[in-house]
Amino acid sequence: MTSARYDRLINDLKSEYRPQREWAEGRGAFLIYGHFLVGVAAGGWLLSRYYGSFDGLVLSYVLACSGGLAHLVNLARPERVLNMMQRYKTSWVSRGFWGLTFFLIGGVLYLLSRNELGAPLGVESLLSGIGDILAVIGSLTMMGYMGFxxxxSKGIPFWNSTLHPVLYIAYAIRGGIAALVLMLALRGHELAGDGGLLELWIGVTAVVIVLWALEIQGAISSGDETAKRSINDLLAGRLAIYFYGGTLVIGLVxxxxxxxxxxxxxxxxxxAVIGLASIIGDFFMKYSSIKAGVYLPVRLPHLHR
Amino acid sequence: MKWGMVIDLKRCVGCYGCQLSCKAEHGTPRGIFFARVLKQEEGQYPTVSQTFLPVLCNHCEDPPCVEACPTGASFIWEDDGTVDIDHDICVGCRTCMLACPYSNRYFNDNEQAYYGDKGQTPFENARTTQHQEGVVMKCNFCRDRRQAGKEPACVANCPTVARHFGDLDDPTSNVSRLIKERAGFVLHPDKGTKPNVYYLPA
Incomplete structure (x- = not known):
């Protein structure tokens, strides 16, 4: 640990509201990239499958691979990654690992059964069916596990909200729609503008806005000073530029x-711009809300406000 | 049996003896504190008081860190109820740190030399290098000392006898008696973790 990092840790430990840096800085920043990429990949796969877009499926698979790599970089001991399969009964991280594994195995089987790749596994084969099921289960798990x-995380009151999983699922769907719109638009496919994708994007975006409002309102009205501090950081503090500029202006407005x-x-x-802006906004949503995490202070009960 | 600790806030004088003895006992690297002492102020000038709050892993009965750990590296010893980390399994994902409502877990990503480029001191060479890098670390109620029949280092070295250690399952133990007689309380009871570290009011 360098002197600067040590000094910062000591200052953090002295401060009343200690910002979490474990999943935000240095190696930990890759978790943000990982969650962003995996979320878009999961939503993108399900929508591409529904709309029959092979390009979208390939893009989603590539994004999931990148997200998996980002998760690996986040680990300090990546050589032990298989240990993460152990605790699926209690740990959402372990469940996410299984979901990504299912997706990567199922996705490649499904892609290899598509005509666009010459269908080496056969279009209607058993392997194709198994791949399809695995990829869908994996996608759904990937969409859900992050929020959970x-x-x-009981140490971070702002995250410790029942709305977080729903918000992350909504964002994964929104990211998936945006990635598909972007891909189809770049390929000049008419589905990008027609086919109800834009209407679906608007609908899911409306849900996302409502969920964000509820999340912020819940944190403010909870009476928890730590959660309020996170909201303050997000709306009027160190992360306001990312929240307003990235999440709101680029991602919504x-x-x-x-x-x-x-x-x-x-x-x-x-x-294409709509799709890209939406995806960038999704990234800043995850970036700012993860960085806004502040540790629950340890105080004597009668000193709690 | 269920090991537990009672810390008497009336007796604690904030000398940091527990923190230092813990670091000496475990040879923990820079930035890692199995035991810490927090200072908390109450009131407004001129009626101000200061309380010292020694903190360490609470060895909870329902530890969220163990539940969140994806590898099983964080676990509860069945024989004594203490929470521990198997450093040979930990992947360094740091999920447990965020799950702990008491912030008593630390990530060891150190280059383990206090003086940086000048290399390790003899003490560091002998003690801190025993710890694995890239893993999360925390208090284990001095398991090695307990197996040798000794009390945890922070208990044995507290000059004001503010710390007591014993079996919470035994209603006649000193810790059970103190908790009952002096209305022992735990930190963040609302989190439902059932800590095994109790405090006696100042």
Whole structure:
């Protein structure tokens, strides 16, 4: 540990509200990248499968592989990664590991049974069916596990909310739609603008906005000073620039305005911008909300406010 | 049997003897404190008082760290109820640190030399290098000392006898008696972790 990091740790330990740095800085930042990539991949796979987009499936698979690598980099002892299969009965991290494993195995089987790749496994084969089921189970697990990991973090009151899993699932779906819109728009596919994808994106975005409002309201009205501190960091403190600039402006305002078609008609380029802006906004949502985590202070009961 | 600790806040004078003896006993690297002493102030000038709050792993009966650990590295010893970490299994994901409501887990990502480029001191060479890097560490109620029939280092070295150690399952033990007679309380009872470290009011 370098002197600067040691001094910062000592200052953190002295401070009343100690920011969590374990999953935000240094090696820990890769967990944010991992959760972002895996979330988009899971949503993207399910939607691509529904809309029959092979390009979307491939993109989702690549994103999931990247997310898995990011998770590995986050581990200080990646050579022991298989140990993470042990505690699936109680640990959401372990369940997420299983979900990603199912997805990576099932996804490759499913892709290899597609005509676009010459269907070496056969289109209607048993392996194709098994791959499909595994990939869907893996996607659903990946979408859900992240929020539950945060909810299980009793040391971070802001995360320790029952809404977090729902919010992460909604964001995974939104990210998946945006990735599919981006991919289809770049490939000039008509499904990008038609097929109800944009309407679905608007609907899920509305759900996301409501969930965020409930999350913030819940933290403020909970009476928990630590959760309020996190909200303060998010809305008026060290993370406000990322929250307002990234999550709100880039992730919500810009794409919502563009979907109206008032600035420019909904061309392939505009659709690509909508998809990209939405994805960037999703990243900043995870970045800012994870970094906003503050440890529950240890105080004598009568000193708790 | 269930090992537990009682800390008498009326007796604690904030000398940091527990913190230092713990570091000496375990040779913990920089930035890792199995035992710490927090200072807490109450009231407003001129009626201000200061309380010292020694903290360590609470060895909870329902430890969220054990539940959150994906590898089984964090576990409860069945014979005495203490919570421990198997450093040979830990992957360094740090999930347990965020699950602990008491912030008593530390990540050892050190280059284990206090003086950096000058290399390790003889003490570091002998003691801190025994610890694995890239794993989470915490208090284990001095398991080695207990197996040798001794009390944990922080208990044995407390000059004001503010710390008591014993079997919480035994209603006649000193810890059970103190908790009952002096209304012992735990930290963050609302978290439902059932800690085995109790405090006696100041």
């Amino acid at each position: 990991v945060y909810t299980a 810009v794409p919502l305005i563009l979907t109206t078609g008032t600035i420019a008609p909904l061309s392939a380029n505009i659709l």
